[in-house]
Amino acid sequence: MAEPVIAARDLSLVFTTRDGPVQALSQVNLDIAPGEFISLIGPSGCGKTTLLRVIADLERATGGRIAVNGRTPEQARLARDYGYVFQAPALFPWRTILGNVMLPLEVMGIPRAERAARAKAQLALVNLAGFERKFPWQLSGGMQQRASIARALAFAPKLLLMDEPFGALDEIVRDHLNEQLLKLWAATGKTVVFVTHSIPEAVFLSTRIVVMSPRPGRITDIIDCDLGPDRPLEIRETPAFLRIAQRVREGLRAGHSYDV
Amino acid sequence: MSRAVLPVLTVCAALVALWYLGAVWMNWQLVADAQARAGAAPDLAEMVRLTLAQPRPLLPAPHQVVAELWRSTMTLPVTSRRSLVHHAWVTLSAALAGFGMGVAFGVALAVAIVHIRALERSVMPWIVASQAVPVLALAPIVIVALGALGLEGLLPKAIIAAYLCFFPVAIGMVKGFRAPDAMALDLMRTWSASRGQVFWTLRLPASLPFLFAGLKVAMAAAVVGAIVAELPAGAQAGLGARLLAGSYFGQTLQIWSALAMAALLSATLVGLLGLAERAVARRMGPRA
The missing domain is CATH 1.10.3720.10 (MetI-like)
Structure with a gap:
């Protein structure tokens, strides 16, 4: 295995709240190799978003070790190693779509002319060519989320962190974006860490699925998802797909995720 | 736009009418006293006219304020201390x-x-x-x-x-x-x-x-x-x-x-x- 992009050892995180300490992550061990598409799946409160935020240095672990590209998460963040896609598009309403995608390049001090060229190329990659001068409110929710993916890719990070990016979209738009994301991943060879609570979405997209469970947030199973690189939407009806989905469902159940 | 004009004008007109009524009422005693001192007994119409034309009314009528505004802004040179x-x-x-x-x-x-x-x-x-x-x-x-x-x-x-x-x-x-x-x-x-x-x-x-x-x-x-x-x-x-x-x-x-x-x-x-x-x-x- 090549040098892992992410290596977590006995990672734990305890939030101090008014009601006392909350164990958000406990004994998390995970290696992610370059080019993998990893889904973190589990019910709310299982720590999947927290784990993603620790990788992104938006939260600090309170125990254990984690390395991102062999560095601390903070060093990785300062080196702009990753692009992050949030649950909501979080586009700035006063900027055009192009202006929004150029924003990270602006922050990183890329020259003006290059900014526009790179942002346009990213927008074309998510099929938003021609919408550069529109404002966010003029786009549908799915298009806005695609713009936010273009924004996360604008500065060409090798690692893409996605926190339930399609959670707020309807089923049809979601299927469509899943297909597009898969193509994007195949075309760019990026490492993707993808948080979701949808089993079909996780199985459809991933090379490996990390099943997590709450109280305390921990990893209960890691499932290989070797459906190959070519995945049309119809693959979801094949026995191989359903078998993996079934294993994920059992993994979730074994973690007592359903006894709410 | 034009649909909003009528209600606005109605409210304005009602306020101006109220102001006029107030001016008549507030200045009535002033005029009545002055007329009594002069030994005059004006009728109602004359009384109302006088209450709206006092040089130092308790409450001036709208047209008096407008006239004074006009006089003190338009008829005097802007350099005047009274402008x-x-x-x-x-x-x-x-x-x-x-x-x-x-x-x-x-x-x-x-x-x-x-x-x-x-x-x-x-x-x-x-x-x-x-x-x-x-x-x-x-x-x-x-x-x-x-x-x-x-x-x-x-x-x-x-x-x-x-x-x-x-x-x-x-x-x-x-x-x-x-x-x-x-x-x-x-x-x-x-x-x-x-x-x-x-x-x-x-x-x-x-x-x-x-x-x-x-x-x-x-x-x-x-x-x-x-x-x-x-x-x-x-x-x-x-x-x-x-x-x-x-x-x-x-x-x-x-x-x-x-x-x-x-x-x-x-x-x-x-x-x-x-x-x-x-x-x-x-x-x-x-x-x-």
């Missing part, structure tokens, strides 16, 4: 100077409070307390103190106006600079944006609606501040001086025309800010 344009300009210049100072101070204060956590708890109570002091009590102190330092004319008045101005701007901008949600701030953090970059690309644009709300309140307050500041300084010039002189000599028409001028001034300035706000809003996304 209302001259006095309005004196007040306006102090109000605008104070507005500029107050807004600059208010925004600077908000920037500091948002970026330095300790300031919020240490400075905020003083800001609030400063506004609990009645400006009417404070103005003479400031005017006299600055006068002793040799500062007279526009600056002391502008300082009083600024004192009223900075508060709504500071409060509004603290809220405005904090308007971006956690997700937008996290986003900037994932790019390792500096605090300066977060301020210029996120906090400042997000705060603009709050800025204009604060500016409008501040603008009206600046005019009030400038007028109040003119009262203790010997009432030499300005709308405040006209108000004070008018009340000394019972010149109600002069008071009312100065009041109307002050209201007109404030409304125009706030209206201009509204236009600026719309222009900015159009540049920041047609709907946002």
